[in-house]
Amino acid sequence: MKKAIRIEPEDNVAVVAQDTAAGETLECAGERLTAKDAVPLGHKIALSRIPRGERIVKYAVTIGLASCDIAPGAHVHSQNVEDITNRLCNEYERAFRAIKG
Amino acid sequence: MTGIMAYRRPDGRIGIRNYVLVISMVSCSNTVTERIARATGTIPIVHEQGCCEFEHDHARTRLALISAGRNPNVGAVLLVGLGCEQTNIDSVRAAVAETGKPVEAILIQREGGSPEAERKGIGIVRRLKGVCESQERVPCRVADLVVGVQCGGSDWTTALSANPVIGAMTDLVVSNGGSVLMSEVAGFPGSEHIVASRAVTHDVGLRVLDMISELRAEYIETYGQKIEEVNPTPGNKAGGITTLVEKSMGNIKKMGTSPVQGVLKLGQTMPHPGLWVIDNRAQGPDPFNLTGLAMQGAVVTAFSSGRGSPVGNAVMPTLKLTGNPETFRKLGSITDFNAGVVIEGATIPQTGAALYDLLLEIAGGKETKSEINGNFEYIVPREAARKKHEGCPLS
Numbered sequence: 001m002k003k004a005i006r007i008e009p010e011d012n013v014a015v016v017a018q019d020t021a022a023g024e025t026l027e028c029a030g031e032r033l034t035a036k037d038a039v040p041l042g043h044k045i046a047l048s049r050i051p052r053g054e055r056i057v058k059y060a061v062t063i064g065l066a067s068c069d070i071a072p073g074a075h076v077h078s079q080n081v082e083d084i085t086n087r088l089c090n091e092y093e094r095a096f097r098a099i100k101g
Numbered sequence: 102m103t104g105i106m107a108y109r110r111p112d113g114r115i116g117i118r119n120y121v122l123v124i125s126m127v128s129c130s131n132t133v134t135e136r137i138a139r140a141t142g143t144i145p146i147v148h149e150q151g152c153c154e155f156e157h158d159h160a161r162t163r164l165a166l167i168s169a170g171r172n173p174n175v176g177a178v179l180l181v182g183l184g185c186e187q188t189n190i191d192s193v194r195a196a197v198a199e200t201g202k203p204v205e206a207i208l209i210q211r212e213g214g215s216p217e218a219e220r221k222g223i224g225i226v227r228r229l230k231g232v233c234e235s236q237e238r239v240p241c242r243v244a245d246l247v248v249g250v251q252c253g254g255s256d257w258t259t260a261l262s263a264n265p266v267i268g269a270m271t272d273l274v275v276s277n278g279g280s281v282l283m284s285e286v287a288g289f290p291g292s293e294h295i296v297a298s299r300a301v302t303h304d305v306g307l308r309v310l311d312m313i314s315e316l317r318a319e320y321i322e323t324y325g326q327k328i329e330e331v332n333p334t335p336g337n338k339a340g341g342i343t344t345l346v347e348k349s350m351g352n353i354k355k356m357g358t359s360p361v362q363g364v365l366k367l368g369q370t371m372p373h374p375g376l377w378v379i380d381n382r383a384q385g386p387d388p389f390n391l392t393g394l395a396m397q398g399a400v401v402t403a404f405s406s407g408r409g410s411p412v413g414n415a416v417m418p419t420l421k422l423t424g425n426p427e428t429f430r431k432l433g434s435i436t437d438f439n440a441g442v443v444i445e446g447a448t449i450p451q452t453g454a455a456l457y458d459l460l461l462e463i464a465g466g467k468e469t470k471s472e473i474n475g476n477f478e479y480i481v482p483r484e485a486a487r488k489k490h491e492g493c494p495l496s
Binding site: 005007015017040041042043044056058059061062063064076077078081083084085086088089092093096097099 | 256257258260261262265290291292293294295297298303306307310314329338340341343344345346347350354443444449
């Protein structure tokens with residue numbers, strides 16, 4: 001069976017290990033998942049429903065925000081993810097520098 | 102496993118090889134250096150520098166040559182110069198000799214020409230090889246081991262399998278008391294907040310953030326663009342990377358989850374074991390960073406490549422792994438370890454433990470593919486001149 005790899009248990013996306021067509025069933029972390037969209041090799045697939053504004057979690061860290069409601073099995077990429085790298089880094093840095101050493 | 106058999110050096114550090122090194126002081130002495138090394142089966146270091154350099158560049162050349170000689174994998178050194186070059190062979194010799202290993206020096210002009218220098222050099226190296234052959238491995242601890250981590254020639258598996266596997270190995274080295282050096286800081290922007298959050302002290306966290314703030318400012322000053330404007334690249338996006346946090350996380354996965362002890366400039370001595378960040382901003386081919394790790398005293402580096410790479414280093418065995426099972430099948434002659442088993446169902450912790458076992462075997466003497474294939478590169482990592490000269494700790 002085709003596969004997707006979830007890197008950390010807390011991740012809500014996994015990486016598909018082969019080109020995947022919409023409707024195909026994948027095995028991921030011992031469970032089955034049906035691809036809602038075509039997902040190319042190395043791209044991300046949603047493991048659960050991710051509401052708009054929720055965090056996209058990969059490597060157990062926030063890599064972006066859902067820019068719309070994302071269904072389980074959907075292709076997760078620029079079309080439905082907001083890149084908030086700057087905000088994450090700046091907010092952290094501001095808070096960190098505010099702490100007295 | 103916490104013990105390895107290695108060479109204990111007079112300065113207290115351990116080497117996992119006993120290489121004899123022939124180092125050229127200037128491009129003019131490269132040919133004689135290469136001929137001596139070829140005739141004696143030793144490793145040459147040649148380069149295109151050593152004369153008419155501006156201060157900043159020459160400090161880096163000197164540091165690179167001295168650091169090669171000082172690396173604990175090197176048992177003895179012959180320096181070969183011309184005689185009128187900018188590199189001061191006597192001061193390089195003194196700096197290497199501080200470690201207590203034998204260092205000899207010859208100058209082509211003083212020896213009366215190239216064939217004469219070559220003949221004399223061959224005689225010296227044969228004697229140095231004899232000295233090294235008489236030395237034996239002794240029981241040492243993983244706590245004495247200094248390991249570099251790096252990736253290059255990445256593909257879709259690098260962040261998924263190979264680098265997390267290196268991260269698991271990093272955590273094992275560190276939990277057994279050893280040291281891991283992570284560089285590639287140009288790949289940090291986007292995840293500096295994660296690295297800073299793992300710092301052992303608030304001050305170390307600030308050092309990480311300061312380094313990346315400087316780097317971001319350098320990009321804007323040099324190119325007029327923010328790093329986020331050009332990253333992830335179109336190629337990254339086509340490969341499935343959506344955001345810069347995601348891209349840079351793939352890089353820092355090699356650090357595992359161990360606490361970050363501090364940030365060191367090239368040439369700064371590591372004060373105590375653990376995971377360290379090396380502030381080497383040289384942007385260039387893979388040997389730039391690999392040489393930087395060797396300069397910092399790493400005695401072995403775990404190097405992951407999704408697409409496969411033959412790279413090695415003159416003073417440091419390079420354990421190459423790939424996260425792509427297909428690459429391992431195709432390029433087994435240049436790859437030591439298959440982390441692609443993760444793609445096929447193995448777990449990251451169990452694969453990381455297997456990589457750690459191989460690392461210790463290599464530390465104990467097992468040859469890497471880079472050594473078997475004669476990949477002994479050493480390329481001085483050039484960084485852009487900074488306005489504020491930061492000096493050169495070893496010179």
